[in-house]
Amino acid sequence: MDRSIRTGKESDDVRARILATAEGLFRRVGHHRTSVADIAAELGMSPANIYRFFPSRVAIEESICGHLLNEIIEVASSIARTDMRAAEKLAQLLTTVHHHTTTMLIEAKPMHDLIVIAIQENWPVVQTHVRQILVILEAIIREGVEAGEFDVQDATQAAQQVRFAFMFFFYPAVVELHAGRETDIQASMIAQISFILKALGDAGEVMRGGYGQV
Structure with missing residues (x-):
């Protein structure tokens, strides 16, 4: 039933319901096939009420994409807070992000496609994600x-180079291109992480210890 929208907690609840409903539709039929009218119909409200909270369908897509990307940040942050050696943390973070991207491609292709579009169009949520x-x-x-594990002069620049060096395994569209070659990709990923750790000054024991395994 359509009704007026209040402010405060109720508004937050309605926003959350809109996003949850939109994400459900995105996962079932894809974001391109989901209109604001479809979302409104699922919620039993008018499209006008949807627009009170989101100026466009793209705004809804960006909010959902931001939520998906935040899941990666939460996992990466959790790894960074562990008591492992820095080299072990870095190896686990890189493999975990790749695994997350691969899993989404296999288990939630419509959401994978949404992130690919967001990256291609450089949405603000993607820019925020990269900074994080x-x-x-x-x-x-x-x-x-x-x-004393790493020997670099500029940690900021080194972080940027690590990201660039691992882009092949981070970038969802590239991961999709190589779907079905998991064994080859796994071997290449371990070799690339070993290369990155050596470039940072680590002797490479981390990868020999199996931390490159997903």
């Missing part, structure tokens, strides 16, 4: 330098 990943990478690298 860089902050986490930089913190781990600084920790490694302070512990």
Whole structure:
């Protein structure tokens, strides 16, 4: 039933319901096939009420994409807070992000497609995500330098180079191109992480210890 929208907690609840309903439709039929009218119909409200909270369908898509990307940040942050050596943290973070991307491609292709579009069009949520990943990478690298594990002069620049060096395994569209070659990709990923750790000054024991395994 359509009704007026209040402010405060009720508004937050309605926003959350709109996003949850939209995400459900996105997962079933894809974001391109989901209109604001479809979302409104699922909720039993008019499209006008949807527009009170989101100016466009793209705004809804960006909010959902931001939520998906935040899941990666939460996992990466959790790894960064562990008591492992910095090299171990970095290896686990890189493999975990790749695994997350691969899992989404297999289990939630419509959401994978949404993130691909967001990256291609450089949505603000993607820019925020990249900054957050860089902050986490930089913190781990600084920790490694302070512990004598890594030998780099500029942790900020090193974080950027690590991200670029691992882009093949981070970028969802590239991961999709190589779907079905898991064994080859796994071997290439382990080799690339070993290369990154050696470039940072680590002797490579981390990868020999199996931390490159997903």
